[in-house]
Amino acid sequence: MCGIAGILNIALDRNPGESVIRKMIAFINHRGPDGHGFYVKDGIGLGHARLSIIDIEGGQQPIHNEDKSIWVVFNGEIFNYIELQESLKKQGHKFYTHSDTEVIVHLYEQYGDEFVQHLNGQFSIALWDTGKKRLLLVRDRIGINPLFYTEKNKQLIFASEVKSIISALGHSPRLNSSALDQLMTFWSPVSPNTVFEGIYEVSPGQMIVVENGSLTKKNYWDWKFAEPDNYRTGTEQVLAEELHDLLLDATQIRLRSDVPVGAYLSGGLDSSVITSLIHNHGGVPLRTFSIGFDEEGLDESVYQRTMIDHLNADHSKIQCSNQDIADNLISTIWHTESPILRTAPVPMSLLSGLVRKEGYKVVLTGEGADEVLGGYDIFKEGKIRQFWARNPDSTFRPALLKKLYPYLDISKKQGAVYLKSFFGAELERPELPYFAHIPRWTTTAKCKEFFSDDLKSTLNDDVMDTISQSWPQQISKWAPFNKSQYIEAKSLMSGYLLCSQGDRMLMSNSVEGRFPFLDHRVMEFANSIHPKLKMKALNEKYLLKQAMKQYLPPSIVQRYKQPYRAPDIPSFFGTNPPEYIKELMNDSSINNAGYFDAGKVSRLVKKIERGRAIGYKDNMAFIGILTTQVWHDLFITNYQKNFS
């Protein structure tokens, strides 16, 4: 990956200052420390920070076409660039580099805006057509690579990270309170919002065209599921083989690199699949990396060891302690540029640090398998709730939830009543697209009880209306399981896992992640099959297991799925609590920021200090409030210090 930044003077009457573009790039140097490049002409300035992975010698950006009429800066990888290069050469295009970037300008020449449909990859692109005075900002199908923009004083300012945009704004940013309202319900703002007022993301699967002074948005790709009477046909065996072959190719093209490629190995099914494919077919030595936790319930070292032995991998591991979480939270928020509700991104930054230290700058991971092939507990929860909704008076049906949440089994009678109060929400409306998500969103939204009256007074929109309006009309025709997949992929995955916990944590140490499960061919195949092949009864990722079981140890295929989590509240209230807790969570700091009710926050902190905060609600509220305070401190209170 890399970092890109730029400014377009929409009237094209003057050039942006190159020094401003250089400053923007300096703020995202961590994304591309191997070289910087600039283009300033005809009213536009483009900048690029390079992480050199393909065509080390010749791949410097910006890159242009034969007659220098089309220029591009690009963050990401085009994995099918070899095939595209061959095809474009046959059509007469002349290449001056061996880089994947150059196919973009020639594809645009050849196919116009449809060029993006030819790309298999992860990308954010800024392409400038000098003839038509036309700027394209394009982001990959699902938002692996970030791209943000804002408009100010007839300028369009865009960059891979918000901090780069802030450096060009000339004033301190402000909180978008509606986006915080959304984040504290869905875990991320609803695209295109960010928590910064007036700063937006280019949505996943979107192209923004700026031409003749106007800005147009085009959505070129979205998750689209087969309707119930139109699922892909074929026996389980045939479909499993098809999935295997697609995954193999998705993995192999993601090994294309002029530098060594490693892989994450968590001990779960998904990374085990990817590492097995590399081991069996990659033609490269298998180098793996993992993270371990002191807390037994979070640690997966036993399964990691099983896979390391199975694959004879050259493995490195980093151990993450509660102290590590506390020590690295502030730098993590500098990179997420957003509050978070759990500390899980922090260890991911430590892990990418290990990768970089070991001399690697590219890793393949199993990210996306749960969304694409149906692995999450929330899908099981939705399935059980759908089953229950058919007979709401049943006591047997909700009892299946205890399979997912054993702690619910307090007593038969109590269990039934309290289960119904929580998991039985909207049981009479199973057709709701977000039916499976109601319990999670209801719990998360409890964080908002800590909002200050001032912040509440600024909230005019119902978050449910906002998110519902972002879904396509055809969602109502999809099976309940697919509705849940869509919502999970669009909210949690694109809005949080791929950015706060993904790109940002990898890039904080100049490491590129590649995700074979998120190859659009794999996604489109998975979206076409019957949901029961994704989850058979309550057996998650069923077809993936069928496709890969012969290559994996049975203990990995059959293991209970353990969600990735990191220590939360205990990290901040141990023997050596970080100073910033007192500084940022005291009444004065809370009141100065103005987002939360100081009295309520103080009571929450006291409850935690008494050791009485045991629920998810308190945990999420504390981490959400703390990281919002850290965010405020970094980007607003210390704006002068951090951006001057």
Add this chain to the structure above:
Amino acid sequence: MSVKDKVRGYILENYLFSDDPSALADGDSFLDKGIIDSTGILEVIYFLEDEFGVSVEDDEMVPENLDSVDNIVAFIGKKQG
């Protein structure tokens, strides 16, 4: 301090994070108002056992005993009586 005051104070402090008595009526259902969920009830039971020296049995963990300040006060009265 009466049992009712202690229970009210506990719920206000730990679930509503508030010192405003008007935020909770004695008859308010914790479930209906979304104040306490299935994990939160564990905390309430810890509190009752620690504070009032009672032991809450499995079959007593029902809304009739635990779902409002009034219900808890009556339940504690019954257990202590």
